[in-house]
Amino acid sequence: MADLSNTETSSSINRDLSVRTRRQRKPKKNLIPVGIGVLVVIVIIGFLLAMKSALLGFFWLTGIGFGFILQKARFCFTASLRDPYLTGSTSLTKAVLIAFVVTTIGFTAIKYGAFIRGLPIPGQGYVVPISFATIFGAFIFGIGMVISGGCASGTLMRVGEGFYMQLLSLAFFIVGSLWGAHDFGWWKLHFMIEGKAVFLPDVFGWFFALVIQLLFIGLLYILADRWEQRGQKQG
Amino acid sequence: MDIKNNQYYKKWFKSAWTYVAGAILLSVLQIATFAVTGNPWGVSGVLANWGAWLYRAIGGSVDKWYYFSSEGAQATLEAGFLNHPGTMRNLGIIFGALLATLLASQFKIKKIKSKKQVVAAILGGLMMGYGARIAFGCNIGALYSGIASLSLSGWVFALFLGLGAIVGSKLLVKFFM
Amino acid sequence: MTEKIVDALGEACPVPLIKAQNAIKELAVGDILILQIDHSCAMKNVPEWARKEGHNVEIEEVDDGEWEIIIEKV
Numbered sequence: 001m002a003d004l005s006n007t008e009t010s011s012s013i014n015r016d017l018s019v020r021t022r023r024q025r026k027p028k029k030n031l032i033p034v035g036i037g038v039l040v041v042i043v044i045i046g047f048l049l050a051m052k053s054a055l056l057g058f059f060w061l062t063g064i065g066f067g068f069i070l071q072k073a074r075f076c077f078t079a080s081l082r083d084p085y086l087t088g089s090t091s092l093t094k095a096v097l098i099a100f101v102v103t104t105i106g107f108t109a110i111k112y113g114a115f116i117r118g119l120p121i122p123g124q125g126y127v128v129p130i131s132f133a134t135i136f137g138a139f140i141f142g143i144g145m146v147i148s149g150g151c152a153s154g155t156l157m158r159v160g161e162g163f164y165m166q167l168l169s170l171a172f173f174i175v176g177s178l179w180g181a182h183d184f185g186w187w188k189l190h191f192m193i194e195g196k197a198v199f200l201p202d203v204f205g206w207f208f209a210l211v212i213q214l215l216f217i218g219l220l221y222i223l224a225d226r227w228e229q230r231g232q233k234q235g
Numbered sequence: 236m237d238i239k240n241n242q243y244y245k246k247w248f249k250s251a252w253t254y255v256a257g258a259i260l261l262s263v264l265q266i267a268t269f270a271v272t273g274n275p276w277g278v279s280g281v282l283a284n285w286g287a288w289l290y291r292a293i294g295g296s297v298d299k300w301y302y303f304s305s306e307g308a309q310a311t312l313e314a315g316f317l318n319h320p321g322t323m324r325n326l327g328i329i330f331g332a333l334l335a336t337l338l339a340s341q342f343k344i345k346k347i348k349s350k351k352q353v354v355a356a357i358l359g360g361l362m363m364g365y366g367a368r369i370a371f372g373c374n375i376g377a378l379y380s381g382i383a384s385l386s387l388s389g390w391v392f393a394l395f396l397g398l399g400a401i402v403g404s405k406l407l408v409k410f411f412m
Numbered sequence: 413m414t415e416k417i418v419d420a421l422g423e424a425c426p427v428p429l430i431k432a433q434n435a436i437k438e439l440a441v442g443d444i445l446i447l448q449i450d451h452s453c454a455m456k457n458v459p460e461w462a463r464k465e466g467h468n469v470e471i472e473e474v475d476d477g478e479w480e481i482i483i484e485k486v
Contacts, residue, residue: 028340029476032238035337042330049323058271059320063327064334065264066276071335073257074453077374079425081393081400086408087429089461095254096379099262103383106266107275111385122273127386128371137370138377138392140362142399145374147407148359149424152278152373155360156325158424160332161452162344162477165352165424169360170282176364177279178286178297185301187369198387209385251456336452336477343450343477348422412427 070157078145078154090224097221101214108210115206124199131195133187137180239340248338265383272320275380278328279367281321286364288316302368355411414439417446420454421478428454429461432483436467439485447481448474455479 042064050057069075073095080096083089111121128134145151148169150158155173158166200209238244269275287297291312297303303312316322336342347353367373370392372381378396381389418435420428428449435445447458455471458481462469468484 028473030239031337031340031342031476034342035334035340038330038334038337042334053318053320055272055320056318056323060323060327062264062268062276063324064331065327066261066324067328067331067333068335069252069257069260069264069331070328071332071452073252073254073260074456075254075257075261076425076453077378078400079453079457081397082404082426083457085401086404086426087433087457087461089457089464091460092254095258098255099258099265099379100382102259102262103265103379104385106262107269107383108385110266110269123269123275123380123384126275126277126372126376126380126384128377128381128388130388130391133369134371134377134388134391135395137366137368138395139366139399139402141366141370141373142396142401143403143406144359144362144366144399146359146400146403147355147411148363149355149427151375152282152363152367153328153375155363156278156328157332160329160334161336162333162342163424164345164347165356165422168347168353169356169363172357172360173279173364173367174282174286174289174360176361176366177283177368178290178364179361180365180368181283181286181297181302182300183365184368188301200385200387213382213385251452341452341473341477343475345422345450352422407426408430412430 066153067157067160070153071161076150076154078149078151081142082146084224084227088228090228093224094221097217097224100217104210104213104217108206111201112206127197127199129192129195129197131191133191134195248335249340265380275376275384276324277321277372277376277380278325279364279373279376281319281325282364283368284311284319284322285316287312351411355407413442413444415444415446417448420447420449420451422450423454424451425453425457429458432458432462432481436462436465436483436485441485443485445483445485447483448478449481450478452477455481 046057046060049060075095076092077096080092084093107123111123114121148155148166150166150169152173155166155170159170200213203209204212265276283302287303290297298309303309311319333342363373367377370377371388374396377392378389381392416435416439418431420431423431428447428451432445432447439445449455449458459469459471462483467486470482472480472482474480
């Protein structure tokens with residue numbers, strides 16, 4: 001596991017200090033007060049939204065949470081898929097797999113809880129048909145996220161960090177979404193209609209669906225770990 | 236009190252957290268979101284609505300498009316930007332990240348450096364937007380939430396996303412660096 | 413001992429890391445690479461990579477959201 005405090009330096013480099021210090025450093029600003037100001041604004045917006053509807057307030061609050069966590073942990077779904085190939089690093093890939101494990105268990109508990117009470121299973125809108133549209137969409141999404149330096153959540157996070165490049169890619173993400181929505185009927189008619197949505201518990205039963213999925217994620221974790229070690233040996 | 240040198244400030248707000256800590260915390264929020272709203276986290280579907288609102292603002296109409304033709308989609312569009320929960324969540328992500336960088340005193344505006352970045356951002360954005368619509372979501376909705384919902388579609392998405400990422404990496408190294 | 417400065421300011425992931433990987437190949441053992449970055453993710457993945465490779469790494473925050481990663485090739 002990576003060192004928690006990466007900003008702390010390991011002073012093992014013997015270097016000519018004069019080379020380093022001769023460059024004039026600008027005095028650093030302290031942005032914490034601005035941060036506290038933004039926090040106050042966030043809280044006020046939260047209250048205003050919650051007065052309008054509790055749901056709006058909840059979504060706002062969780063959004064703040066997601067953004068804060070993504071930024072603090074430098075969590076990046078794009079890197080988790082790109083880095084094994086591009087740089088040989090799989091530490092983010094392994095972290096994403098851990099998130100899959102924890103969330104799978106939580107989601108399955110909620111879904112199963114509804115199922116045994118005879119209630120409709122929630123969130124089944126996310127179990128979507130698999131067709132050529134899935135394959136083609138995922139493929140071009142994969143290309144797009146690597147060249148623009150962030151997927152949807154990553155792009156939003158980087159806009160918050162002050163990246164103009166991601167602001168531009170967000171604008172065109174919106175244009176692309178509209179374009180995709182415009183063509184959606186065509187894809188539906190030609191491909192999605194023949195696609196099948198597969199909910200794993202329908203195939204394997206609840207228990208085995210969960211076990212198979214967790215074992216598969218475990219296997220991917222081991223592969224990711226081996227991949228990194230292999231890369232290191234080759235230098 | 237000298238907050239900048241306080242050890243807990245440094246640990247929680249200044250330093251980066253580990254990836255695993257991020258994974259666990261994101262999972263907690265995902266599960267909380269699912270428990271409260273009955274739906275997992277999604278990001279890119281909201282962006283299609285933003286597109287529709289902007290298109291309407293410049294005089295276009297999406298009412299005849301199949302994607303927006305359902306009663307639910309129409310009701311969402313009618314209710315507007317400020318009454319859309321998913322919109323608030325996406326704006327929240329931007330503000331949450333802004334808050335995190337400010338509290339770490341690390342905010343900096345990063346201007347676009349080259350034409351290559353402009354081309355990469357435009358092409359990448361378009362491909363992601365289009366791809367996410369026809370694949371029913373992005374890395375969050377289709378991949379993370381799909382897989383966690385025990386849907387096979389999440390795994391199929393993951394496989395072809397990975398292939399796309401490899402092609403994207405080749406393109407990036409060749410054209411956009 | 414030479415010092416090489418690589419400017420990766422304004423570059424998003426994974427460009428800073430690839431630049432660092434390419435630059436370090438051309439250096440001799442004991443040389444120092446200074447990578448200038450302003451992308452917070454690179455602040456994490458570049459040192460991680462360099463430490464795994466066994467190089468000595470130091471990070472200096474030179475301004476708000478701007479860092480220099482100093483890598484001594486081993």
